[in-house]
Amino acid sequence: MINITASDTNLDSIWYRVGVINEILNNSIGEALLPAIWSSLPEGSFLLYIYANDTSGNVNNTIILTLAKDTIAPQITIVNPMNLSYSNIAPWIHLIVNDATLDSIWYNITGDPTIYFLLNDTPEQLNNAAWNGLPQGWFSINFYANDSTGKINDTFCIQIYKDTINPLVSVSSLPANNSYIYVDVAPRINISVSDINNNSIWYTVTGNSTKQFLLNNTLSSIDQYIWNNLGQGMFQIFIFANDTAGNLNDSLVLTFYKDTLAPQITIISPLTDEKFGGTAPSFNLSIVEVSLNTTWYTIDGGLNNTIFIGLNGNILQVLWDEIPDLQEITIIFYANDSQGRIGNASIVIQKDLSTDGNPTEQFDLIGLLTSPVGLIVIGASIGSIIIFSVIKIRGRSHRGGGKEKEKIEEILRDTWWKSRD
Numbered sequence: 001m002i003n004i005t006a007s008d009t010n011l012d013s014i015w016y017r018v019g020v021i022n023e024i025l026n027n028s029i030g031e032a033l034l035p036a037i038w039s040s041l042p043e044g045s046f047l048l049y050i051y052a053n054d055t056s057g058n059v060n061n062t063i064i065l066t067l068a069k070d071t072i073a074p075q076i077t078i079v080n081p082m083n084l085s086y087s088n089i090a091p092w093i094h095l096i097v098n099d100a101t102l103d104s105i106w107y108n109i110t111g112d113p114t115i116y117f118l119l120n121d122t123p124e125q126l127n128n129a130a131w132n133g134l135p136q137g138w139f140s141i142n143f144y145a146n147d148s149t150g151k152i153n154d155t156f157c158i159q160i161y162k163d164t165i166n167p168l169v170s171v172s173s174l175p176a177n178n179s180y181i182y183v184d185v186a187p188r189i190n191i192s193v194s195d196i197n198n199n200s201i202w203y204t205v206t207g208n209s210t211k212q213f214l215l216n217n218t219l220s221s222i223d224q225y226i227w228n229n230l231g232q233g234m235f236q237i238f239i240f241a242n243d244t245a246g247n248l249n250d251s252l253v254l255t256f257y258k259d260t261l262a263p264q265i266t267i268i269s270p271l272t273d274e275k276f277g278g279t280a281p282s283f284n285l286s287i288v289e290v291s292l293n294t295t296w297y298t299i300d301g302g303l304n305n306t307i308f309i310g311l312n313g314n315i316l317q318v319l320w321d322e323i324p325d326l327q328e329i330t331i332i333f334y335a336n337d338s339q340g341r342i343g344n345a346s347i348v349i350q351k352d353l354s355t356d357g358n359p360t361e362q363f364d365l366i367g368l369l370t371s372p373v374g375l376i377v378i379g380a381s382i383g384s385i386i387i388f389s390v391i392k393i394r395g396r397s398h399r400g401g402g403k404e405k406e407k408i409e410e411i412l413r414d415t416w417w418k419s420r421d
């Protein structure tokens with residue numbers, strides 16, 4: 001409706017123009033915008049030019065009105081959230097609303113009269129108090145937008161599932177958690193997951209982050225490739241279960257010990273063909289074994305087996321002493337595990353007393369001389385030397401009688417026999 005009042009003593013005409021169309025008006029009498037103009041206008045603003053002139057040709061063109069054609073309710077585009085989606089947090093809401101005379105945008109939750117206003121094209125999370133008040137399960141958000149002409153769009157309603165509860169996970173495995181696996185077969189696990197929106201179940205294994213998916217409540221073997229590549233010893237299986245709302249349960253970790261091999265022994269010392277003198281050699285080993293039981297060695301092909309503890313030690317001196325000089329010796333180290341599997345490693349060394357560089361040690365002369373037998377022999381030897389010297393001196397200085405010679409020979413005999421006793 002257009003109603004223009006113009007005052008002039010010589011008023012001629014009043015008219016308006018939209019685009020290129022001009023329309024004459026009667027002074028102070030309302031008139032609807034020409035239907036031809038109205039229908040040709042797009043939604044949105046347009047300019048209405050007002051004119052009035054007088055008979056002298058003076059034109060007043062100072063009034064220009066900015067008006068808007070608005071025949072439809074606001075158009076709503078929901079960027080977020082997705083209809084029929086699952087959420088474990090207050091969902092983000094993002095609306096884009098188009099309207100020539102947009103007024104307000106708001107939403108509410110079905111069953112709750114509280115309304116929450118939104119800014120156009122500006123994401124924000126669902127009102128936190130509203131979210132917290134919702135039970136688990138489906139709920140509906142109603143979106144609204146109105147314009148300044150009073151038209152309202154109330155046609156959008158989306159449904160979202162609130163799920164803030166982690167999947168429940170339980171396990172049965174073969175063998176039992178924390179046990180040793182002695183047989184070279186990948187262990188089997190059975191994971192049961194309980195969640196109203198259960199999505200996926202998977203596991204990873206120590207040293208391999210590849211996700212391995214599992215069927216719910218189904219006995220499954222650990223991936224054979226992963227199993228084959230696991231070293232001896234402890235490994236862990238990390239269980240994961242999520243739901244469609246994004247809740248993740250990663251609390252379950254299984255621990256096993258792979259023990260499928262005999263002990264693996266590496267001899268660090270002695271070295272191959274290393275020479276040793278009178279002192280028995282020491283040794284240093286590394287042993288890879290999950291369930292080490294006993295360790296022992298032999299240097300005589302198994303006649304004597306000597307148990308040792310730890311990775312270092314000395315060959316028993318008494319055994320070493322029995323080895324002749326310049327002899328090649330094979331030391332064989334053994335280890336067994338709790339399953340009775342025996343591993344061994346051997347090394348050839350040589351006994352060579354000349355490597356000692358100290359002859360007294362070679363023959364242990366001092367030891368011999370200080371032994372009881374040695375002392376008697378020495379005593380007898382010294383006695384003989386003294387007696388023979390006396391005989392020699394006496395015999396030379398004066399020709400002794402036969403009695404004296406007999407006496408000396410008697411002493412000498414006694415000493416000899418004593419030394420043999």
Ligand SMILES: [Ca+2]
Nearest residue numbers: 070072073147
């Ligand atoms: Ca509108």
Ligand SMILES: [Ca+2]
Nearest residue numbers: 163165195243
């Ligand atoms: Ca859940």
Ligand SMILES: [Ca+2]
Nearest residue numbers: 259261262337
């Ligand atoms: Ca083993």
